[in-house]
Every structure is written in C-alpha cells, then in structure tokens.
Amino acid sequence: MKTLIDELKKKYELKKFTQQNEFTCFVTVSKKHAVPFITHLRDVENFTHLSLVTAVDRIEEDLFQITYILHNYQLKMDLGVRVFINRNEPVMESIHHLWKQAATYQRELKEMFGIDFPGSPGVDESLFLEGWDNIPPMRRDFDTRKYVSETYFPRKGRKTHDPATYMRNKLYPTENSQ
Amino acid sequence: MINTDRSKYPKKIDGKPEIDLDSGKYLKIWQGPQHPGVTGNMALELTICGDEVVECKTHVGYLHRGFEKLMEQRKFIQNFPIVCRICVPEPDTNEYLYATAIEELGGIKVPERALWIRTLNLELSRLGSFLMQVGGQAGAFGMGTVTQWSITHRDYILDLFEEMTGGRVYHMYMLPGGVRAPLPEGFEDRVEAVLKKTEKILSDIEKVLLNNAVFKGRAMGLGIITPDMVDKYGVVGPNARAAGLKRDVRIDTPYEKYGELDLKYITGTKSDAYERTLVRFQEMFQSISIIRQIMKKMPEKGPFYVKTPNVLYWKIPAGETYKKAEATRGEYGYYVVTDGSDKPRRVCVRGPSYTHAIALLQDLIVNVDIADVPGLMTSLHTCPPEIER
C-alpha cells in the first residue's frame, strides 16, 4: 500500500500517509487533486467500493475535513482519503458521477455541516431534518443542549452531573482535592 | 414475471420520465410512514401509473436522533450505552465496532476469551436478525404464518441474550476492553437447544415458503440487481452476494475470531428477491454451524476484561480509524476520530441500508407492481434506524 501511494505521489500532491491497521490506511490529498485522485483510484487501482463520505469539523484550524473511505476488493484494503477545505467557504467538488450513493452522502453533508457540493442531484433538499432553521446541527459551534432547553419542554427534576466529580465525591467524600 | 416494457408512457425526456399529474394517468401515493408494509418508520413517495410504479422517492429521517452529535458531548464510556440504540434489530454490531475502534485508538489489547465471547454474541445477533428478516419477507407477501413462526423463534435467541447480557433487545455488553460478564454456567446446552429448535423451524419454513408456487411466482424476477450495479451503487452483504460476487467482511478482512472459524462465501446467481431469500436462508444455516464451532472452541477460563485507564479521566490520543463488520445487511462501518480529549471528536456510522434504501431502491422500484413494493423493500433488508442514526 505504501508503495502504491509513493508512486501516486508523482502525479497527485499527497500529504500525510498513515497506516492505521493491517486493513486500513489514510492519506491526505489537496483539494484540487481530490476528485482526480479518487477517480484514478477507482478506475486504475480498482478501489471500486465507496464505503463512506463524511466530514469532521476542525473548528480550531478553521477547516472541514472530508473523508472518503474507499475499499479495494483485490487488496482487501480500506483507504481513507482526507481532504481539508476552508470552513468559511465550504464548497467541494461532487463525486456523484462516480458512485450513485455519493449523492446521498453529499446531501447529508450539506444538511448536517453546510458543505455544498455543486451539481450533486438533490443536494439542497433536506434529508433527515424538516424545516430546520438553525445553523447546521453537526457543526461544533451548534450547542444542542441549549437548543433543547429552549425548544422542547424538559421535565423538571433531571439532574446531570459531571461523572468525574460526582464519582469522586461519592467515593472519597472526605478529601476534596483537584 | 414483471412486464418491463414501458414504451408507451411515461415518455422519457433525457432519462427522466416526464410526469404530468393533471393528465389523470398518474397517481401519487405516500407509502408510509404509517403503513404496515414499509420496514420500520420511513416513507416512499410513489408515482404509479395503473398498477406500476414509474417514479419513487425515499423519505427518511423519521428516526433521526442525532447520535453523532450526542456522542461528541459524552465521554467515551458514556457513549457505550447509547451506541447500541442505533440499530434496533441488531445492536451488537454497533457495540462491537465502537468498542474495537476505541480499543485501537486507545491501544488496548483485548484478552482471548473476550474475543470469543464477542464473536459468539455477534453471530447470535446475526441469526436473530436473519430470522426477523425472513419473517418480514413472508409477511410482505401476505404469508402471516411464517412471520409468526420465525419471530417466535427469534424470541428464543433473545432469551439467550438475556441470560448472557441481562438485556433483551439492547445488550450493552461489549464495552471497550472486553465484555461485561463471562458466559453463565451451562450456557452451551441452552445454545444447542435453541439451535436445534431453529434448525427445525427453518426446515419447516423452507417447505412452506421457499417451495411455494405463489411465493416463487411473486419473488422470482423481482428487483434484479445485476453484478455491474453492485459497485455503482455500493451494494454490500447478501444483496451483493446474491448477485454472485464473493463479498463478506468476515472473510475478506477477518475480525475478532472469524479468521479461525470455518466459513465460506454464500453466493447466488440471479439476485432477484427469491435468490436473496435463498442466500439468507443458507446464511442462517451457516451461522448456526459457526455458533457450534464457537461453542466448541470457547475457552473455559481466563480474563474476559482488561483493565482500562480510569474511564472518567480517560483521554485518547488524537487519531482516526475506520472499523467495519459484517452485519446481516452487509458492511457496517464506524469512522471514529479522536483529538486527545476525553470525548470523541467525531463518530460516523455507515449503515449498509444507507445505500440500499435510498439510491438502490429508488432505481430498482421502477416498473414494479405496487403490490410488490413491500416485498422488494424487505428483500433488500432496509433498516431505517441505521440510515438516520
């Protein structure tokens, strides 16, 4: 797998490569080379199965990490392709022409993270939510507990503890260190 | 056999049928969410012409609970009770995948005996879920008898789970570091008794259902998945195997103890609804044999749980991984990202029904008689909770 990535480095600008376990490895590719790289993987290196398209909100670096997980049925290897895009203009090329189910994943990302995939069929329709008028819920800066306490009718009497302090006070009531 | 000749109407305009609801030729029907024929709580927006579906749109999200958001604000150990709620008929796959992903990222080595117990748990849950699916398949074609039989026998497997884990539907058994409890005394005998019962009822169902002329007449040629569609749509599991492709996560990338067990690809050729039912039938017999092998090789004593760091302060170094396992519906995956804090940064669940129920079903359902829509859905074994999380 390492060798394959190394010789692909000549054509595409690939960054950090990690061999996670014996069946899985991840590689970072720049945004403009992402879709050609995935197309190459699918057509030439027969990574023919798209397992997952998902995103991670790296709010500290002000980035979205989009991860495409491809599977190769010959090598029995999973390859996760990481693409970092700017969090302020979240737009990514669509890959719905490569796999049919990619359109659904992109629809979900549009709804949950607000990442736009121009040209992907039905990307603007809401998939899970209905009449959602807040910021996309899966972003880190969306506080669901605040939203719940404002929107729904929480029943009185529910106490929530930080389990660490709760257990410490329960087990060692005398010493109040830390 | 379904007549696939729709030459007259609707006229295809660059691939998409142009449908004029005012013409009176077409009728728009919402099948679900309140409909006994749909699996779980989802909706199909069907446009039918006569008795045939010309266009379909899947609507999901009726079960969306925002699991991935909830997991981001709970500690690692607090997540382990809620992951099993993601998929109702088969929760163990979720527990296993979450636990093993956390173990890999946290660098924990699980003892041998726990691996065996986990494998047993996974395989039992597969068997139960398959039984439920066959019941649903028969019920969708109007054969209530088989539904009653198979779901009753699934209940015996739930009894085994109750004895093993204390939970009937949601087990919360495989936590990071091992399993919660060892097997109870004399468990093998009771497993063997349940397996005997199951084998008996399976042979009965085979007589009543699979050799039934009416069932054959309806299921054969329904919803054919050609092998070239498999990669295009990301079809996995029995649906892909029924198309003749050798794809089984347990064999391709063996996890837990599946590498040491004797199991083989179960493939069909035609990949219509009937073929998929057949494949699932043989899967059931195989998992019965697998469970027998596991009970033979099950180590009697030894640690079943390795001590983790104090779970309340457990911080896992930054990393990401993708773990997958073979559920009854196919490849079930967990993509976990940690950032060095005591909560996961991102947990993404890949349910196999995600592609089956939306992308695949919308295209398979065209030209299908409206009477066969529930049968087609069930033969794809769609499970809404894992789509929506």
Next chain:
Amino acid sequence: MKKEKQSKNLILPNNDLPENERHLFCDARPQPSKILGKYVENFLNWARANSLWILGFGTGCGAIELRPLMTSRYDMFRYGIAARPTPRQSTVFIIGGYASVKTLKRIVKSYEQMQDPKFVLALGSCTINGGMYWDSYNTINRIDHYIPVDVYITGCMPRPESLIAGLDELKKRIMEGKTLGANQYAENFDWYKANQKKIIKDWNMPDFNW
C-alpha cells in the same frame, strides 16, 4: 376562560394552507363529545376495554417489541387486542419510544384522524422525559405536551410483559371511564396547537385533520 376563547374563534384559520386549497379542508374546531348515561357508558366501556385496536404505526424503536407481542410467545390477541393499519378504525395509539420532530407531525396527524374514544400509550422513557435522547436536537422530551397520554410504560426498551401490563392498566382506566383524552384535547386545543406549532416548523397541513 377556555370557553370564551373557543367561542371567539370557532373557525380555524388554517393560515398555513395556500389560499386556493383552504376550502378543501375542514376548518371546524374539535368539540368535546358528550358522555352518555352511566349504564350505557359502562356497557360500552366494557366493550371498548375488551377490543383494543392498535394503530400499526411504529413511530420508534418500541415497534420492535410489538412483533413478539403479536406472536405466540406473548399472544396479545388473547386479550382482544389486534392491530389495525388505518387510523380511522384503531383505538389505541402506541407511541413507540422517542418521537423526532418529523415523526411528531405524522403522529399529530394520525392522532387527530382517529375517532373518539381514542387512547394513547406512551412507550419507553424517552416519551416521558427524553430518556437517552434528552439532549438531542431532534427528539422531543415530553410527548404529553403535544397529545394527551393515558398510560406511560417506562424502560428502555420495555419488555413485552410490561407492555401487557400497560395495556391492562389502560383497560382498568377505560372501565373506570377515566380515558377522556379526546375531550381533553378538544378543550385545551389551543395549548396543544401552540406547542405543536412551536417545534413543527413547516406546518403545511390544516390546523385540525379530521
């Protein structure tokens, strides 16, 4: 107070429907139906309690335990309980666990289409206070703010035995004539509607679905 409120607007506005469709839909408020004489009502309650028809709508994961309930292990048909696929004919609505906002819209619709007397059985802790999903942005916390509930069944997930126990409790209440949920809904109609419209953002249906 409620009386004068009702007398003020006996006609529902149906504001959220387009103008050209308003005449198609019913705009009458639900009225509390009158209770007959004691002996007639007792007799009818006895019949109602012994033939409960469950609406076949698996709104949550509670639906998974309805199937064992229907099969031979816990045979609910023994007690005259059957499943009906259409809300018009069913009398018991089992809220199977958590209700997401998208489902709640359908729950309200189905509930209003059921004919009085109708009973609601809330299944699982998540219908009482949110349960597992108390802090989820898409699931409601208390179902009894949106439709009247007759019997709660706690647990996640409740066993079939507890379901049967809950149905027995419901029978008792029906026999005692305490299950007037529909009248309660009609009397506090404005409050329920306000709660429903607070969370159901795109309300593209009439205010009351007959």
Next chain:
Amino acid sequence: MENLAKTIGYALISLFVITNYGLVLNGIVRKIIARVHGRLGPPVWQPYLDIIKTYGKRTVISHGIMFLLGPIFRLAGGVGTYLFIPAIFGSEIFSNFSFSGDLLLVMYFIFFGQLGMALGSGEGGHPYSAIAVGRGLSQMTAFEFPFSLSVIALAIQYHTLSITDIVAAQQGGILHWTLFTNPFAVIAGVISMLGMNMYSPFDIVIAPQEIPIGPPTEMQSGLLGMLQTNRGVFNAAKLVLFMNLYFGGATNIFSMIAKTFSIYMISVIVGVAFPRFRTEQSIRFFLKVPLVIAVLAVIYVSVL
C-alpha cells in the same frame, strides 16, 4: 295475509340465527388460524365485542352521501343474498323467501353488495381504496366466469333455477349430491368460492401489507360496524348457498352447521398455507384451470 306475515317473521328469525352463526363462525375461524400460528387466539365472542365497540364510537365523519350509503348497500347485499336462499330443506322457518328462479336473484345479490361498497369507498377518496376497488372488481369478474358456468351446468342438470328444487333433487343419499353427480361443476364452483371468501391467496382486495386495508380504509364507527355485521351474514349466506348447490343441502340445522363449517374450512386452510397472489396472477389463475373445468361441466351435463 297472515301467511305473508308468518313468512316475514320466520325470515327474520332465520336471519337472526344465521347472523349469530356467522359471527361465531368468524370467531372460531380466528381461533383456528391462531392455532396454526401457534397462538391461542382471541375468544370466540370477540366479533361481538368489536361490533359493539365500533357502533359505540362517539364521533362519525362522512365524506358524502355515497360514502354513507356504501356500507348500507353492502349490508343490504348480504341480507338480500341470505333472504332468498332456503337455508334448511323442508323447514318452514328457514325456507325464507325462496321461490322458483331465485338462483338468478341470489347470484345478483352476491355482487350487488360489492358494487355498492365500491361506490362508497370511491367517495372516501383514499387512493388505496380506489386501487383496491379496481382490484376487487377485476377479480370479481374473473371468478364470475367459472362460478356462473358451473351454476349454468347445474341449471341444465336439474332443469330448474329454483334452489329448493336443486336441493330436493339431491336428497336421498350422499351419492345424489352434485359433488358426485357432476364433480366438474363442484370443483369449479369451490375454486371460485375461494376467490369469493377473500382468504389468501385471493385476498388482494384487503391486502394489509400492500394497500391497507382496501375499500374500508376510511370506514369508521357505525359504518365499519355495518361491514362487520355484514361479514357475519354474508359469509354464512354464501356458505349456505354453496351447501345447497353442491353438497346436498341440509335437512336440519345440525347438518347445516356441519356442512357449512367444513366448506368454510376449505378456504381457511388454503388461506393459512399460501401467500398472496398479485392481481393479474389471480385473474390469470381463474381464467385458466377453473374456467376449463367449468366448461367441461357444462359439456358433461349437456351430453348426458
């Protein structure tokens, strides 16, 4: 004059008896099906409870006048079917309004109810009702063919259109039954009875998993109660008709109960053992084998 009054009184008595018999029969059949499933099943008197409950609903909604008339037509069809069948041969109470040529009237009444129901559920406006009405009427026309042909064969065989005479001609020993004198007609008639009784594999009209639950989808409260009552009357009436036509009628109420029960068991046992047909499959089925057998029956009686 008092003769007429007596007839009407007797007819009402027999109608009451047959209604209760039909309802109890439904309850028993539910229990039998439950046993096949491995369950205990509802109590035998469950149909009564359901009917009381549905009549006791507090609210009724209507979609128009035809919607209200639909169940009434259905009930009228069921009652009318029964009232012109001599239930028990030779008994004055159970002879109803049978007259010469009543067979034609009965065959008309059997389908009158379904047509009324079709109109009513059509106004209900539920798409599944519309689909189910289409299915039901097409299937009805399908099993109409073999059934009418076999009845015609009987009419040729016994040179009469009066059910009483047909029954009379079958008296005197089991070998005089149509079952043995003209087996082709019996086979064709019984197969079309399967289609008439709406059990699997012919229950395409009320297919719960496909089009829940067909015509009565919008029916509630009292309207549904009428349909349930009709299910009691109509089932029993059909069974009595088939008993009279093919199985030698009955001379006392016990033989009637025994015969009708065993006739009903045919469709019940077929019902629990088969999945559901698709619509066109069911129609094709009726237009193949049963039709041929019915034609054979006509030829058979004509050449004799």
